[in-house]
Each structure stands twice: as structure tokens, then as C-alpha cells.
Amino acid sequence: MSTSPESCAALVLNADFRPLSYFPLSLWPWQESVKAVFLDRVNIVSEYERVVRSPSFEMRLPSVISLKEFVPLNRRPAFTRFNVFLRDRFTCQYCARCCPTHELTFDHVVPRSRGGRTVWSNVVTACQGCNLMKGNRLPHHSNMYPRSRPSQPTTFELQENGRAFPPNYLHHSWRDFLYWDSELDPN
Ligand SMILES: [Zn+2]
Numbered sequence: 001m002s003t004s005p006e007s008c009a010a011l012v013l014n015a016d017f018r019p020l021s022y023f024p025l026s027l028w029p030w031q032e033s034v035k036a037v038f039l040d041r042v043n044i045v046s047e048y049e050r051v052v053r054s055p056s057f058e059m060r061l062p063s064v065i066s067l068k069e070f071v072p073l074n075r076r077p078a079f080t081r082f083n084v085f086l087r088d089r090f091t092c093q094y095c096a097r098c099c100p101t102h103e104l105t106f107d108h109v110v111p112r113s114r115g116g117r118t119v120w121s122n123v124v125t126a127c128q129g130c131n132l133m134k135g136n137r138l139p140h141h142s143n144m145y146p147r148s149r150p151s152q153p154t155t156f157e158l159q160e161n162g163r164a165f166p167p168n169y170l171h172h173s174w175r176d177f178l179y180w181d182s183e184l185d186p187n
Contacts, residue, residue, distance in 0.1 A: 003050045005030045008061040011174040013045065015070035019177060022162035033062045042067055046173035063173040077155050079120060081106060086161050087153040088125035093146040094134065099127050109146060111136045120152035 010033035012026040013019055020026035028036070034052070036042045037059075046064040077083050084106055091098045093107070107126035110116030113136050124146045126134070139145045 003048065005050060005052060005061060008048045008050050008063065009033075010062045011064045011171070011177060012042075013064065013066040013177055014073070015067050017045075017066055017177065020067075020071065020073075022159060022178075028065075030061050033065055034059070036065065037062060040068070045177075048171075048173075063171050064177060073155050073159070077153060077158050079152075083153070083158060084120075084123055085125050086158050087120075087150075088148075089161055089164065091125065091147075092127040092130050093124040093148065093150075094126055094130035094144050096147060097127055103127060105131050107131050107134060109139060109150065111138070114138065121150050124150050 006029070008030045009027040010030065011019060012028055012033075030052070033042070037044060042062075042065040044062045044064075045066050046062070047060040048063045050061045051058055052061060082101075085101060085104055089098070090101065090104065092104070104125055105128055106123050107130070108116040108118065109122050109124060112118070116122050130144065134142045134144045137144075
């Protein structure tokens, strides 16, 4: 087997064995995971077949690692373009279409030219068409209102939305950890 080490990313679990994030899935390139093993910051939970060698050591590349120190996830999510899209579930807040990220943009509900600020409560996901159509107008001038009132999401809300976009390239050793953390049907 000649798998390239580049394709051997490690799934990173928090100290409680839950993935650090779902979308984008928390993955480290093999160099980083090997370094973290040597620095004793992580435990190896599962490994690839792929072995890396140097004159002084050899090891199988980790496929799942868990942090030794718990990283609290209740801090406020960063105000990034990506997190705005994730809060709005990659859906235009005016026409409700779900678009690929490269077709999405963000809209100031109160336009900047009218004093609107770039903050969670004034920025929504919009497709390019709606953004163009709304232009520099206020919602009641354009008759375009966001479908949900924008506000700062919690990390938990973003995680929940991230679950709706499962990655489609799961190594078999990752599945258990992603699966264990999914909601159980109470029936
Ligand atoms: Zn739209």
C-alpha cells in the first residue's frame, strides 16, 4: 500500500472524545498530528496502516487523536464570513435558496451607507441576486426582510448547524466518534 501521507489527516477529538468541530471537521495534517504526539499533547486513538520512517524512529500515522487537555467550546464564536453562513445554514435570508458558498455573499440589513454596522445583528447571508436587488435600501424600502432576525449565535448553535453538513470523506476509524456523538432517537 502506498497511501500518500498527505491523505492521512487525523481527526482531532477533544479530551471528552467529541470532535472539536463538525464543519469544517477538525482535521490536522499528518505533520501536525505527529508533532503533537511527540510533544505529548495528544493520545493516539486509532492509526492508519501508513508508516512514516526516519533514521531514528518509525510510527504509524495517527488517524484519530484526542487532546490531553480539554478545550472549552463555550467561548463566543468568531464573527467570520463562514460562521455567518453557517448560522444561516448557507441559505439566502431573502429568497431562502441554499447556495454553494462561492455564490453566497453577505448583506447589511441596514446598509453601511445608512450607518449600518458590520455586526452579527446586522449581517445576513444573501445570494448575489438578492444582494444586488436590495442594494443600498432599507428593508421597508425594498420590501426585503431577512427570514430570521439576525443575532449572535452560540457555539452550540453553530455546532448543531454543522452537523447538517457531514463531510463525505470519512476514514472508517472516524465514523465511530462522529456516530457516538450524534443525537439518539428517543422512541
Ligand atoms: Zn436570494
